[in-house]
Amino acid sequence: MGLTPSTSSRTVGIASAGLLALALAGVPATATATATATAAVPGAAAADVVFKPGTKAATVSTEKQLRTAVMRSNKRDGTQVVRLSADISFAKSKKKNGGAGVGDLDVTDDLVLNGAGQTIDANGVDRIFDVVEGAELVLRNVQLIGGAPAATESGGAISVAGTLKAKGVTLTKNEVTGELASGGAIFNDGGKVVVVKSRLAGNASVRAGGAIEALEGRTVVRGSALAKNSTGDEPGNGGALHLTGSGTVKVSNSKVVKNKAGAEGGGLWNSAEGTMTVKNSVVSQNEGSGAEADQGGGGLYNDGGELRVTGSTVSRNEATGELGSGGGILNVNGTLEVADSSIASNTSKRAGGGIETSAGTVALMDVELVENTTGKAPGNGGGLHATGEATVTYDGGRTVRNKAAAQGGGLWNSETGTLTITDVTIRKNKASEKSNNYNDGGVFTVDGEPVESGTDDGGGFPLPLPF
Secondary structure: OOOOOOOOOOHHHHHHHHHEEHHHOOOOOOHHHHHHHHHOOOOOOHHHOEEOOOOOEEEEOOHHHHHHHHHEEOOOOOOEEEEEOOOEEOOOOOOOOOOOOOOOEEEOOOEEEEOOOOEEEOOOOOOOEEEOOOOEEEEEOOEEEOOOOOOOOOOOOEEEOOEEEEEOOEEEOOEOOOOOOOOOOEEEEOOEEEEEOOEEEOOEEOOEOOOEEEEOOEEEEEOOEEEOOEEOOOOOEOOOEEEEOOOEEEEEOOEEEOOEEOOEOOOEEEOOOOEEEEEOOEEEOOEEOOOOOOOEOOOEEEOOOEEEEEOOEEEOOEEOOOOOEOOOEEEEOOEEEEEEEEEEOOEEOOEOOOEEEEOOEEEEEEEEEEOOEEOOOOOEOOOEEEEOOOEEEEEEEEEEOOEEEEEOOOEEEOOOOEEEEEEEEEEOOEEEEOOOEEEOOOEEEEOOEEOOOOOOOOOOOOOOOOO
């Protein structure tokens, strides 16, 4: 689904970003040089920005100093540096279009902000940073809270058309409101976003991307936590992260936990043209609450693109809508690859307690489907459910102790599907009909032996494989 990039009608953000570059440039370590530099911005006193001798760093402790530093940075060549020495809170103003002195901080040239453990609180005035195309913002060791741009705009704390690199950063309690507003904390507007060893928690959006919305571009999340973020119901996709269009997303060594989406992808959502990779990560306790059969995906949702999950755990996620499918993962007509991973203790109302694929292609390699369950609507495929013309290969792993209210406690194959199982332990699953394997008429084989429709419950290796 498309996303209209937000554009700001406020003159304040654009002007202030340009001014930011001025403050960060190198200034000789003399009082005269410092006074001359500060005087370059009308109304700025010599004490507004303190430059450390022999460096290009400006140390700031107030909102006014920060704005002055950012404005100067934007007007100087090269990367400039700002360091916070105190918490900063945006002052509330009745004016939203008041020029460079209020609103968000537009970054139009390369800037490094060293937060030194301090906080910037937007106080609901606006988002905090807007990084334009061609500029790079590096954030270190800072907390960004209280971001809230005008209704319908995306990017609660940061909007990025250029490049954002964030390390040791906390983004919390930021939000976007109004129709199509996405990216409760960060909006990647076709740029590059890299988030490392950071925490994005308690952010909210209306449309999609409770924490991060990526409109194409490249997004990397490494060694970070995306927790307790949420979307609304319009359409309500990607509780933690949502990709729109032909971008790439890589999530590694991270935790995606306790996020909620009004419809699809409680944790992560991948687009039809997108490529998403999840590696060595935990996706747990997320919820997708869409009511339709092609909605849900409590942990992850793939809307026709390419989704790869390796070395990860997808557990205790829920598809809670009336016909919600894919408690752990829902693949809709896309390409899904899962390797060396555990899909465990996920639940759905309709089908596919662990994994649901509606058509599409699925390859599982050394995967555990353990203790996943479905409800009663109709309640098929406790571990995995294949709908329509799906092609699924499952090579190595275990499907054990899954439950389906109706058919196929372990694995369920459709009338037009192809499900090929090799070297997989299938045992101790439960269902009202065919506790382990159910074939609704398609091509279903286990170690080369067919699972006939309505007659053969199949089997699998009786002992767990040692992997």
